[in-house]
Amino acid sequence: MTKRTVSDRPLRTDAARNRTAIVAAAQRAFAEGGLQVPFDEIARLAGVGEATVHRRFPDRASLIAAAFCDKMTSYADAAAEALAEPDPWKGFCGYVRRVCAMQASDRGFADLLTITFAAANPAVEELELRRDAAFRDWITIVRKARATGRLRPDFHPDDLVVLLMANAGVVAATAGTAPDAWQRHVEYMLQAFAADNSQPLPAPPAREALVRALQRTQRT
Amino acid sequence: MTKRTVSDRPLRTDAARNRTAIVAAAQRAFAEGGLQVPFDEIARLAGVGEATVHRRFPDRASLIAAAFCDKMTSYADAAAEALAEPDPWKGFCGYVRRVCAMQASDRGFADLLTITFAAANPAVEELELRRDAAFRDWITIVRKARATGRLRPDFHPDDLVVLLMANAGVVAATAGTAPDAWQRHVEYMLQAFAADNSQPLPAPPAREALVRALQRTQRT
DNA sequence: CCGGAAGTGGAGTCCTTCCTTCACTTCAAG
DNA sequence: CTTGAAGTGAAGGAAGGACTCCACTTCCGG
Numbered sequence: 348m349t350k351r352t353v354s355d356r357p358l359r360t361d362a363a364r365n366r367t368a369i370v371a372a373a374q375r376a377f378a379e380g381g382l383q384v385p386f387d388e389i390a391r392l393a394g395v396g397e398a399t400v401h402r403r404f405p406d407r408a409s410l411i412a413a414a415f416c417d418k419m420t421s422y423a424d425a426a427a428e429a430l431a432e433p434d435p436w437k438g439f440c441g442y443v444r445r446v447c448a449m450q451a452s453d454r455g456f457a458d459l460l461t462i463t464f465a466a467a468n469p470a471v472e473e474l475e476l477r478r479d480a481a482f483r484d485w486i487t488i489v490r491k492a493r494a495t496g497r498l499r500p501d502f503h504p505d506d507l508v509v510l511l512m513a514n515a516g517v518v519a520a521t522a523g524t525a526p527d528a529w530q531r532h533v534e535y536m537l538q539a540f541a542a543d544n545s546q547p548l549p550a551p552p553a554r555e556a557l558v559r560a561l562q563r564t565q566r567t
Numbered sequence: 568m569t570k571r572t573v574s575d576r577p578l579r580t581d582a583a584r585n586r587t588a589i590v591a592a593a594q595r596a597f598a599e600g601g602l603q604v605p606f607d608e609i610a611r612l613a614g615v616g617e618a619t620v621h622r623r624f625p626d627r628a629s630l631i632a633a634a635f636c637d638k639m640t641s642y643a644d645a646a647a648e649a650l651a652e653p654d655p656w657k658g659f660c661g662y663v664r665r666v667c668a669m670q671a672s673d674r675g676f677a678d679l680l681t682i683t684f685a686a687a688n689p690a691v692e693e694l695e696l697r698r699d700a701a702f703r704d705w706i707t708i709v710r711k712a713r714a715t716g717r718l719r720p721d722f723h724p725d726d727l728v729v730l731l732m733a734n735a736g737v738v739a740a741t742a743g744t745a746p747d748a749w750q751r752h753v754e755y756m757l758q759a760f761a762a763d764n765s766q767p768l769p770a771p772p773a774r775e776a777l778v779r780a781l782q783r784t785q786r787t
Numbered sequence: 788c789c790g791g792a793a794g795t796g797g798a799g800t801c802c803t804t805c806c807t808t809c810a811c812t813t814c815a816a817g
Numbered sequence: 818c819t820t821g822a823a824g825t826g827a828a829g830g831a832a833g834g835a836c837t838c839c840a841c842t843t844c845c846g847g
Contacts, residue, residue, distance in 0.1 A: 359814060359823055385804060396826035401806060461740050509737055509752050516736015517729055520681045524779040525772035532729050534768045539759035541766075548754045552745035559744040579793055579844060605834055616796035621836060 366403050368393040373414040377455025381519070382411060384455075411459065412470035418456055419477040422449065426484035435491035439498060440537050442488060443507065447514045447533045454522060457515040463561040499545040505557055510536055586623050588613040593634040597675025601739070602631060604675075631679065632690035638676055639697040642669065646704035655711035659718060660757050662708060663727065667734045667753045674742060677735040683781040719765040725777055730756055 358366060372393035376384040389410075390397040404410035425445050432438030450457035466472040485504055492498035513536075514529055521528040539545075552560075578586060592612035596604040609630070610617040624630035645665050652658030670677035686692040705724055712718035733756075734749055741748040759765075772780075 361813065362824060365824085386806085387804075390826095397805085398807075398826055399824080402824080405806095407805095461736070506751070506755070509741075509748055512737045512740040513733035513752055514736070516681070516734070516739070517732045519736070520732040521729075521772065521777070521780045525776035527769070528729055528772040528777070528780070530769045531726070531771055532733055534766075535726070535756060535759040538764075538766050538768075539755040541764070543764040544758075544761070546754075546758050546761075548758075549747070549750045551751055552741065552748040556745035557741070557748070560741045560748070581843065582794060585794085606836085607834070610796095617835090618796055618837075619794080622794080625836095627835095 362403075365393070365395050365399055369395060369400055369403060369410075370413050373410050374455075377411070377414055378453040381454040382407070382458040406467075408464045408471050409468055411455070412464070412468070412474045415456060415459055416470065416474060416477075418449070418453065419459075419474050419481075422446065423477045423481040423484070425449075426481040426488070430484045430488050430491075435488065435495050436497035439488055439492040439540075442485070443510070443537060443540075444533060446507075446511070447529055450511065450514050451518050451522075451526065451529050454518065457511075457518045460511045461515045461561065463558075465562065497542055498540060499542045501545070501548060502540055503551040505551050505554065506540075508557055508561070509552075582623075585613070585615050585619055589615060589620055589623060589630075590633050593630050594675075597631070597634055598673040601674040602627070602678040626687075628684045628691050629688055631675070632684070632688070632694045635676060635679055636690065636694060638669070638673065639679075639694050639701075642666065643697045643701040643704070645669075646701040646708070650704045650708050650711075655708065655715050656717035659708055659712040659760075662705070663730070663757060663760075664753060666727075666731070667749060670731065670734050671738050671742075671746065671749050674738065677731075677738045680731045681735045681781065683778075685782065717762055718760060719762045721765070721768060722760055723771040725771050725774065726760075728777055728781070729772075 357363070369389065372389050376389050376392055386400050387397050390400045393400070400410070404413065425442060429438040429442035429445075432441065446460075450460060463475060463478070464471045466475055482504070485507060489498065489502060489504045493500055493502065510533075514533065517529045517532055577583070589609065592609050593604075596609050596612055606620050607617050610620045613620070620630070624633065645662060649658040649662035649665075652661065666680075670680060683695060683698070684691045686695055702724070705727060709718065709722060709724045713720055713722065730753075734753065737749045737752055
């Protein structure tokens with residue numbers, strides 16, 4: 348009894364080819380224009396009808412999830428690699444630089460790191476799992492970097508989340524005209540994160556509040 | 568011969584009253600929802616027809632200029648006050664905090680500080696003049712703060728522009744859920760700007776490039 | 788208090804974007 | 818092959834937002 352549900356029946360070869368083209372087109376379009384790119388532009392880039400995009404990806408979140416699956420995996424891998432780095436402070440700085448560079452080179456990914464999706468389908472769930480895996484490694488990176496005494500003791504892992512929102516702002520404003528502006532900003536931040544001469548800071552926002560901030564429907 | 572052009576004839580009293588209501592409504596709406604708030608919502612808030620808004624403010628830039636004239640004046644005044652502060656480093660930090668606080672309390676103003684308008688009408692020109700005045704004072708604040716040795720010597724006045732873009736990103740992402748998150752980020756930045764233990768940085772973006780970044784038509 | 792200029796807003800156009808429908812085409816199992 | 822299930826896109830509906838038109842109302846100088 349090999350009864351198949353709709354979702355696990357394999358696509359016909361032509362449909363699979365189209366799906367691949369759509370994902371590739373979405374990756375290019377999102378990288379260039381952020382997560383708000385209209386569906387018809389993606390369809391045009393993929394060389395298919397708009398209806399085909401909607402058929403395969405019933406809502407924007409599904410398409411985003413499919414388009415950024417690979418990149419989110421790199422993101423998680425980068426965290427694992429940074430964690431493996433023998434010098435935790437180097438791992439810390441390297442990871443921050445690398446993630447911000449990923450934002451700078453892909454406006455969609457920059458946006459993606461400042462929102463989360465209420466998982467309504469498996470692809471979205473998969474994406475969020477990788478994000479979470481990366482964050483778990485990040486927490487360990489922070490702990491180890493703090494232990495070396497090079498990272499200031501009051502650094503909170505959530506400070507990265509806020510930095511990513513800030514970097515997204517810089518990238519959005521300077522993309523195309525001053526595409527390296529973010530680097531100086533990030534280096535300032537890294538120097539602020541170093542333990543040397545660190546001064547007291549306001550408390551970080553409550554975890555809860557930050558989670559809700561990430562869940563806002565979309566960037567307004 | 569008191570011939571009057573269209574632009575300098577005073578408005579009829581009812582029209583002037585409506586204009587005032589529109590500006591007030593726009594201030595509230597922009598503060599809440601950023602510069603993209605639809606015209607019909609502003610019209611509704613003002614209690615006038617949509618056509619009246621369009622008649623008085625032919626394009627969005629005119630309305631924005633009218634709505635933020637006062638706030639941009641405060642912005643320039645804050646720079647002048649910071650410049651008058653006897654301790655230049657205190658003036659520097661106070662100004663940065665104050666400006667970022669203005670962004671946090673008004674999403675429209677946060678957006679406004681990350682774009683400029685190609686002045687096409689007197690109100691817009693006026694707004695840009697005040698922005699420029701503030702920036703001229705800022706340059707002096709930076710010079711004096713550097714002279715005290717408390718501000719790192721490689722700080723560039725344009726670093727504030729990038730910080731405002733970053734802060735706009737934080738504010739946009741956290742408004743409503745973690746409305747104080749920006750403060751910690753700004754304190755990190757101020758500590759990075761302090762001369763103590765400062766490390767080399769990447770060069771700031773070219774002035775030209777930053778100016779063009781501010782001129783991008785709208786935040787995408 | 789009257790008449791014409793100034794001002795108004797409801798209703799409409801145009802445009803963009805999301806999303807669906809359906810007559811037609813393509814695939815692949817038998 | 819044949820055939821029917823899977824897949825397709827042109828066309829169009831619905832929704833929202835910018836902007837305009839014009840019959841009507843309000844103001845105010847004489």
